[in-house]
Amino acid sequence: MPIYLDLHEMPDGVTAEHVAEMHQADLKVEHEFNCRGLTYWCDEKRQTAFCLIEAPNKQSLKNLHAKAHGDVPLRIIEVDGNIVESFLGRIEDPEKSQNTKLNIINDPAFRAIMLIETSNYLNRVEANQFSVFTQKFHRSVTKTIKQFEGRTVKQDNNSYLTSFKSVTNAVLCALKIQSNFKYITPKFDIPNRKLKIGIGCGVPVTEKSGIFEEALELTTRMCEIVKDQIVISNEIKSLYESENRNSFINKEHIRTLKPEEEKFLNTLMDYVEKIWNDSKFNVEDFSKSLGYSKSQVYRKLKSITGKSANNFIREFRLHRALSLLHKQKGNISEIAFETGFNSAAYFSKCFFNKYGLLPSKYIQQHII
Template structure:
């Protein structure tokens, strides 16, 4: 049976004790609707509660809540319990609240999410060096995550997504990862030493369909497209300074993306993700669709990404083509035209200029 997480906006004046009593009302009648409540999270500061429930469908959860206490959830999504554990650390009540008459839980589901990206499957130099790099980096970064109480949600050879309860721990962790990185592969050239990090924060259930999707999505976009090594949102900066008695974030090491920059990045990526395959896409249409003049668009994009609009579009297409080639989603010609290039020769020329290898050669050497 599927497992769901719902979100409740809790009225002002509600206490953790009140919510624990309401939760008990659910448990008394859950069998009538084929449901089984695992646990819940409550954030007194933000007045939000999130319930984890096994149920035949979303309607059963709504009907159960309505009959038990009338507090119908604002949103329900289906979740994987393993992923819930990775982000939130548990899928049952905290130990201190177990085996008590009233399980009072005041444990927020708000989490700080860090995305780290490093050398990808292209920037591997010699295969044995890349393997050594992965081993050393994983050992180092795992030790650092443990030190700062970060939970690894996802990892592969070049991407880590990690969850923290503390903003301070996340920021200190990023600085430590940055400091350690140069000692892991001292013989690598600078262009092979790729390390970018982004930190965002949010709650598990929003308008999206996947747990923490909105938070992870923005952090990933910040990591991949803002031309700074460590990027944080304005909210992270404010929370950090609040936790540390107004101690300021080191602006020389950490770049804070403004609310305006965050909005522009969201507009930019929403549009490019929908239109990058269109061979007719040009700067004029791009800027107009986002509501800017060509000169305004150029300035904002250059400031955010370090790239001109034409280079940004081309690089995005090339990065997508690299991914498709690596996943063997077609031959070179098919992928060239699928990614918006009208000419196979021009695609191969651009690919070689950016990645220092022809796409046909890449397929031979880097796919198995």
Template sequence: MPIYMDRHDIPDEIKPEHVAKMHQEDLKVQHLYGCKGMTYWCDSERHTAFCLIEAPNKEAIQKMHNHAHGEFPHQIIEVDAHLVESFLGRIEDPEKAEDQELNIIDDPAFRVIMVIEASNFLNRLEGKQLSIFTQKFHQSASKAFEKYEGNIVRENDKSYLVSFNSVSNAVICALKIQSKFKYSYPKIDSEHKRLKIGLCPGLPVTDKEGIFSEAVYLATQMCELMKDEIIVTASIKALYENENRNAIIDNEVIRILTPREEKFLLRLVEFCESTWNSSDFNLTQMSKSLGNSTSQIYRKLKKLTGKAPSVFMREYRLHKALELIHQQKGNIAEIAFETGFNSAGYFTKCFHDKYGILPSKYARLV
């Protein structure tokens, strides 16, 4: 049976004990609707509560809540139990204290989401060289996650998705991993040896489908598109400095993405996703879609990505081509035209200039 998570936006006067009572009322009537309440999270500071429920469908959950206490959820998404546990650390109620009649769970579902992406030089290292580097990289990262209480949600040879309860731990962990990375393989040209780390705050259920989807999406775009090595949102900066009253985030080491830049980045990605496979890109079209003048677009793109619009769009397409090669979605010529290049030869040149390897050779390595 599917598992769902719902979000309740609770008024200021609703305390954790009230949420615990509502959970108990759900358990009393859940059998009438084929549901099973697994657990919940309550965040009195952010006025949110999240329920994890096994149910036949979303409608059954709504009916159960209505019968039990009349509090309809504001959003319901289907989730994977393994992902829930990876992000939040549990999928059942914590053990109740012996002297406690009601199991009051004052446990926020707020998390700091970390995305780590190593540059594609990892894919160009062959055999023993790749093995040695990735071993060093993963050992260093794993030690840092363990020390700073980060839960690994997903990983592969060159990337991680990690969840943290503590903003301070997430920021310090990012600094530690970046520092270790730079010295882990000194013979590799620093131009090709780059690690990007993005940090975003997040809640598990938003208006988007998928658990923590908004935070994961933004952190990923920060890593993939921005020029800086460690990027955090303005809200991460505020939370960190609130937790550490005698410390501030060093803007020379960590890039702070302002709310205005965050909105621009998301609009930019939306535009790119709708145009990356078209060969008709031009700056005027981008300017019109994003609601900025061409000079503003140029200035904002250079500040965020370090690239002019035409270069940025070309490299965005090359990144898409990289994904299509991994997915074996056609031969090199087909992928070149699919990603908006008018010539397979020009695509091959651009790919080699960007990644230092011919796309045909790269295809044989993946």
């Protein structure tokens, strides 16, 4: 049976005790709707609550809440239980304290989300064998995440997606990983070893369809698109300084995106992800489509990505092409045209200029 996570906005005056009573009311009548209440999260500060419920469909969940206490959720998304546990740490109610009738859970679902990326498809070792660097990197990152009480949601050879209850811990973890990275990277290998970290934050249910999707989208874009090594959202900066009595973020080590920069980044990427593989696309269309003047687009794009519009689109296409080559999603000509290049020859030339080898050579070395 599907599992759903729903969002309730708590009116003024509603406390964690009230939410616990509503949860108990759900459990008393859940059988009437073929549902099973698994657990909930309550955040008195942000006035939100989230219920995790196994149900035949969304309507059954709404009917359950309507009968139990009348507070129908604002939004509902379908989720995977394992993913929920990875982000939030549990999928069942915590054990009830002894000698208490009501299990009051004042446990926010708000999380800081950190994405760590190093290397790329080019620099991974063939046959998924870990190099000495990779072994050291994984040991170091795993140890550091644990040290700062983070949870690993997903990882592969070159990336980690992690979740933190504490914004401070997320920021300090990123700085520690950055510091350790310098010591585990051999000097001769520095040009091939890149580290990027993005940190955003948010709640698990928003207007978007996936769990933490809004926070994940911005975090991924900060990590992969912004030129600096560690990039955080403006909300992360504000929360960090609030948690640490106005102790300021070190601008030398961390780039904080201003609200207008976050808006531009999201507007830019929403547009680019629609048109990036259209070979007819002209960068002159950028200013019209994004609602900025040409000079504004150039200045903002250069500040955030370090690239001109032409270079940004070309490198975005090459990155997607590299991914398709690695996943063997077609031959060189097919991937060239699929990623917006007018000819396989021009694609190969751009690929060589960017990565230092031809696509055919990459396939020989990394795929076959």
